Every structure is written in C-alpha cells, then in structure tokens.
Amino acid sequence: MRQEIAQILPGLRRFAYSLTGSMADADDVLQSTVERLLTREMPEDADIGPWAFRVCRNVWIDECRARKVRREAAERPELSEGQVVQGEQETSSAIELNRVETAMARLPEDQRQIIALVALQGFSYGEVAEILAIRKGTVMSRLARARAALSELLKAASPETLP
Incomplete structure (x- = not known):
C-alpha cells in the first residue's frame, strides 16, 4: 500500500493545490491526507486512487471548517487570546x-x-x-x-x- 500511495503522491499534491490555491496549504493538506491513508483502514471494496483523492477532499473540507472557526474567533477577540495569522498565497x-x-x-x-x-x-x-x-x-x-x-x-x- 505504501508503494501505491507513493505512486499517486504527485497527483494528490496537484489536486490539493487545485483545492487550496497555495503550495504551502496544499502540502499541509497532502501531509494530513497521507497520515490518514496510513493510519486508517482502506475499505475493502475501494481502489486506492479514488479513495485517496476522496480522503484528500475530506481533509480539505475539514480544514475549511477549521479556518471558519478560527476566523470567527479572530473576529471576536474575547474568544481568542492571540491573533490568527493568515498565510501568504504563492504566486x-x-x-x-x-x-x-x-x-x-x-x-x-x-x-x-x-x-x-x-x-x-x-x-x-x-x-x-x-x-x-x-x-x-x-x-x-x-x-x-x-x-x-x-x-x-x-x-x-x-x-x-x-x-
């Protein structure tokens, strides 16, 4: 399974980039995706490729939800002690x-x-x-x-x- 994951990594990285628009964010999503792929059991009836891309998409959705929570916390300083630092988008x-x-x-x-x-x-x-x-x-x-x-x-x- 590790070899199969290694073979689809470039495609997963491009997909993560297409979702995030930032290489730094894409690499974070990719890392979380690979972690999930390695620590969770693959469904028996699933192919590694489509399953991995679905996991990547779900990681991105989770990240979007987390960002929304952080943004709301930043807008309401009484909920957060620090400031949310926004990342730069690479051009x-x-x-x-x-x-x-x-x-x-x-x-x-x-x-x-x-x-x-x-x-x-x-x-x-x-x-x-x-x-x-x-x-x-x-x-x-x-x-x-x-x-x-x-x-x-x-x-x-x-x-x-x-x-």
Whole structure:
C-alpha cells in the first residue's frame, strides 16, 4: 500500500493545490491526507486512487471548517487570546499559469473540483463520480459548465485585470 500511495503522491499534491490555491496549504493538506491513508483502514471494496483523492477532499473540507472557526474567533477577540495569522498565497512566475489559476479560483468549488480531477488528474467521469459521491451525469454537466466558465473568464481577463 505504501508503494501505491507513493505512486499517486504527485497527483494528490496537484489536486490539493487545485483545492487550496497555495503550495504551502496544499502540502499541509497532502501531509494530513497521507497520515490518514496510513493510519486508517482502506475499505475493502475501494481502489486506492479514488479513495485517496476522496480522503484528500475530506481533509480539505475539514480544514475549511477549521479556518471558519478560527476566523470567527479572530473576529471576536474575547474568544481568542492571540491573533490568527493568515498565510501568504504563492504566486506563479509564469503569467499564463497565473491567469489560469486565478480564473480557476473564480469557479465555484464544485466545478473547480471536477475540472481538477478530470482535466488535471485524468480521472474518468465514473472515477470522479465515485470520489465525489455524485452521479456520473452530474459530473458531466458540472464539467461542461466549468469548462465554459473557465473559457469565458480567460477570454474576458487580460493579465492586467486579474489580481
């Protein structure tokens, strides 16, 4: 199992980055994912790849929830003794890559997840449906909407207009 995990690590890291938008955060999500993969028992009927990506997605959802709690604590100083330090988001040196990343970030999370799994990771629609626990038809429609929206964002945005 460790060898299988090692083989899918680059793909998991790219997926974590597509979710977080930050290499530092992606590495944290990846580390937590690998820890869970190694310490928890894999379901008997699961394939390691889709299961690992599902675990990664769940780790990210947990992190988002934790961030929300920390943000609320920071807004209410009576609940927190310290300040919440916000991380910096790394920027890409390639202008085109930066444009795509920014456009991807503007997509709704459900579309961003699907386009990352299909276009970046190369999973089939069926595998994505299994990872996200949705129907294959839903994967196909969200992917079509994500591609169209991404195309429009990239057409409308020049490097100067994207932050």
